[in-house]
Amino acid sequence: MAVLLKPDVPNWRARPVFAHGRLRLDETLAAIAERRSDNISGALHLQGDRRALAAPSRKGLPEELLARFSARSCLTLGYMPWARIGKTIIIALARPGDIGAIRRELPDWDGKYAFATAPPDEIRTAVAQAFSDRLAQAAETRCPAFLSCRNWRVSRRSVLALALVLISTLALAPFALLAALLVWITAMNFLTMALRAVGLRESFRRIPEEVSPGANVTTLFQHRTLPRVSLLVPLLGEDVVLRNLVSALEKTSYPHERLDVKLVIEADDRATILALAQIDLPDWMTVLPVPPSALRTKPRAMNYALDFCDGEIVGVYDAEDRPEPDQLLKVVEALHSGPPDLACVQGYLDFYNTHTNWLSRCFAIEYAVWFRVLLGGVQRLGLPIPLGGTTVFFRRALLQEVGGWDAHNVTEDADLGMRLARFGYRTEMVPTVTMEEANCHPMAWIRQRSRWLKGYAITWATHMREPGVLLRDLGVSGFLGLQVLFLGGLTSYLATPLFWLLWTATFGLDLALWQALPAPLWIAFFSSMIIGQMLMLAVAFRATSAPERRHLWPVVLTLTLYWPLGAVAAYRAVLELFTRPFYWAKTRHGL
Template sequence: MTAVDPESPEFKAAALHAAVHGLRESDPLASAAVAFLPWQRAAFLALVLAVAVCAVLFPLVTGTVLVALCTLGYLAVLGDRVLIFTRGMARDAIMTVDDARARALPADELPPYTILVPAYGEPEVVGDLVAALESIEYPRDRMQVLLLLEEDDEPTIAAARAAGIGSGGAEHITIVLVPAADPRTKPKACNYGLRRATGDIVTIYDAEDIPDPLQLRRVVAAFRELPSTVVCVQAKLAFHNARQNLLTAWFTMDYGLWFGYLLPGLMRSSAPIPLGGTSNHFKRDVVTAIGAWDPYNVTEDADLGVRIAARGYATAVIDSTTLEEANPDPINWIRQRSRWYKGYLQSWLVHTRRPVRLWRQIGTVAFLRFTLFLAGTPIIACLNLVFWAMSLAWILGQPSVIEQLFPAAVYFPALVALVLGNAATIYMNLLACRENDRPDLLLACLTSPAYWLLMSIAATKGCWQLLRNPSYWEKTFHGLGTAEKNA
């Protein structure tokens, strides 16, 4: 068989077509290229119209029913989140491979590994990227690193060249220029790079990541010990600039709970795991067979995690940490978080296009949990603004209409959701920080309600953007953090 030149126009054209259209052509209903199917749009408009008509004809009853339904949603999300957290606290909830076992793997038995590093408009972090990749303890002849750069991103390309990539230094790192084409998203770049991948295992690192040097070896050991149905291993993510300001401390606290306890809890619950955007390690043949990443989905990681579960495969979480840069700027943070919330809803909409099929594939409990996580997380964050406004209005003026919206059957469950829900969330954050040995995050845990306000603003923005510009990838700017290597 004649080898195909990856630099040939024919290869590039085929790779770009597959990167942009592959999933949409192989399984149209699995692609977010169309945000809302006609029946989804019709159902949404019918629901809005029905609520509007009821609000005009029976305003008080309609308001009370809506408050009751929202309260029920709060309690369901709270109860499920606490249950998942308790499961994530178990010692065997997360896969552990110690340093000795990782280093004991003979070099000639390690499989070829491909690292995809998509970067766009990030010349300031390329130098640190090279240093981070050089620290990885894995045979260089078995480690392929593909730095995926947009072909018109001249500043980042120049920075990569200046760092020695492709010009004698860092010989195991290859610059891959992704042809300029819509959508300009990270998953499109990863799909394009996947066509050049030679490793049996493929992982993604963001340009500002500092991975655990033994992470690849730990993942290889984990795959050998885990069942063959496990096709993805998700590493933990944390931040190197947690102490930069209160926002970075909140963000670090948030990640500590999410990757340390909630994702392992989901793993123990056999539920779909919304993957992180980096440090997820895949068996390349499987991720290729199930369509790889959706270039139109702005949280391609969460979407792929659900698709893995729907195909009968599983994901494990490993105790290996990749350090990232926490957004220290509130506006930049909201841009990033609003994209995540939009993508969660986008993924939920995609996977509920065939709800009966998904229910049969993953089961009733996992289906409900998938809904509570992907749809419930952003929706609850939006509803917080409404209920906080109602609480503030009651405190300031005590309007009778608010009292009428909360009869006893609604008031007491709502009170439970308010008091126990907030207390349980703060307690879970405190417990996670204690178990993660992060006493420096105590203030962040105690002031986390202010962080929830930022979350609500981001969720509202994400929901609005889902309606107006669903596949728009809102760029997050990096290089704003101050590193704390010992954090």
């Protein structure tokens, strides 16, 4: 039963939760009283101190009238045009304290507005139903067009022209083409080596990972000012791991009444829907269906869910994640004590199935290298951090300011890291670990890696549309860092067959080949490849030096056999750039 408030209710001023250290009555009751509509309605009526009248059931508004309202505003402020009675439109709202702000958002109307309180969940459901198409479209175009890859188009004519140029160059000037390739590969290798060297040095200076939440969080908790945290968990065909996911999230030490977990599913994902129906979810977890679309990506789903979040902090987890219980406390402390331009914190990722097979162990080494060594070099050099797809947490207001995620980018996380940097915001690592499932099947690994490399290539091309503007936004170091981070890995993988081919030619003593190009170029090329591999091994040993990872040391020496898989994935990624740029190769979990 909703509570109708008189149309002449004065403007109420909402009190910021985090700034003043007090919880709003309606938020506390909604969380602790299990969101029972009778309790909430009554409490809200008492808070507003107005007489209650019976509210009519919603009959819906004509489309032409509904079109005047902003779906995003309805979700942000928690209201919904509920019904029309003559010249009066009834506005259902969750918090009477927001009436003033809501009035400023309402469209011009030659009649009157009246207000009724209703449970927040009921309002959100009504908004989702009434504005389904509009919200779905907004999720696909949330990222500004000039920073999105959605306009990526490659015509057949362009492909044929590029192929013709390459074939002609190969036929008419093969050694010139080879020289250009060697110069490019050598330059990228030396830049990548520099990053590895800095990361290796920084790894001996860093603070140990085992850090407990400090005094700031304890003080916040005592004064009941912990901010509300929204967690987005995109799900697609994840029926196998759902119970483990819910169990892992229930173990968090963060107060559950301050959590807002959105299990984001595709509306036509029957397997996940049936699995969720068999699980008794806690009241702070909500299942949010995303309307179907031809575009079926994780960032689109998260963009859709972002407007339904009510937390000051928004985090992302994957379906198979097992975060540390005190992780959210560490995140809150990092964001609370950080400067205003700190928009995001990223946790470390590790794997719980490293003993499965050789591939899972190699994957674990690769992640250890990235999170425990290379990212230290990235931070030390002040370069923008390509985010991971999970265990990332944002100040919600800043995430919305930069346009959320690019719904068309299959590495939306890395792209968002660059976009935050271009807007002048920073990302920092937070000392907490989330355990994941390593991809341990060769074909599944190749599909996943090709998606990552394809996304890296598209991200690079998107941000390089206007190199001068990018240089201005990131500075010289950030500009060079983007080249290394996004083209370095792709170049290394694509160059692997050439390296082995030239290495074979060394034993064949093809003197014509060696004499066609300057000796210093050959020396620089092979030095960059060999020294680069040696440095990579040193970094890998350092990354796995912790006692719990030393069992991976014997596998480090076999990484040379691991890189060819990346080469296969890289060439597949290049092919998909021209054929299926927005295709999301789904990684199955729980196998």
